[in-house]
Amino acid sequence: MQRAQKNEIIEKLRAKADRAGIAVVTDFRGMTVEELTELRVKLRAAGIDYQVVKNTLARLAVKGGEHDALKDHLKENNAVAFGYDDPVVAAKVLVEYAKTSKKFSVKLASLSGKIIDAPGVVELSKLPSKPELLAKTLGTMNAVPTNFVGLFANVIRGMLYALSAVKEKKEAA
Structure with a gap:
């Protein structure tokens, strides 16, 4: 990937992260393309962006923004879901999908700049x-x-x- 492409990805991610009220980091290791597509369809219907991205690029995108606290937690396989209007909706959709899929899990989230662990995201989804x-x-x-x-x-x-x-x-x- 060339430097210009990386900068473009970083800027797009930064724009999404700056607009988002919640950013949820998920683990998708072992999921098939069909399963990821099914998840993306559910998330898109709820108005949530789901992005699989390299950790280095994601760290650069959230650095200095509202979700800056995430940069230290971006390790291994990650995808980030950005919820814009209602943080509870993003948590509900992701937690419900995690209940149906053994390979998918929610790692943590950043809600208005504060880190919430996986059990906290589950509690948020119950609101x-x-x-x-x-x-x-x-x-x-x-x-x-x-x-x-x-x-x-x-x-x-x-x-x-x-x-x-x-x-x-x-x-x-």
Whole structure:
């Protein structure tokens, strides 16, 4: 590979790493091309880039960026998955695939510059996704005024029943 090609790869990787909120390092040793293609299709559907790259080039690409902490951990066979919008989605897809494949494993991740080990990535994958958290938050925010209105409606309804009973008693008398 010529120097110009290497520089181009490094720049493309650096651009992906700078945009990514999470970078997950995986081990793909022993996987067939079909298995890797299947994984890439799943990741692409979730909006995640998956790159198999030489460790030296990957180290140069993440150096000085948000995922700089990864450079010391890039050894042996590695591929890096870059998640852009929701870090939980990237973790979920990779952990689910690791459960189905004996050859594929998640090594570690860099989430906003902090290293997370493999068990930490598994725990991250168990969290609800961003849309689920937003829905739960909005549901909670909506419940407070709804309960408040219901409470006052019951107070007013009770008062109306009492006034209605007094009216009926006076009419009967």
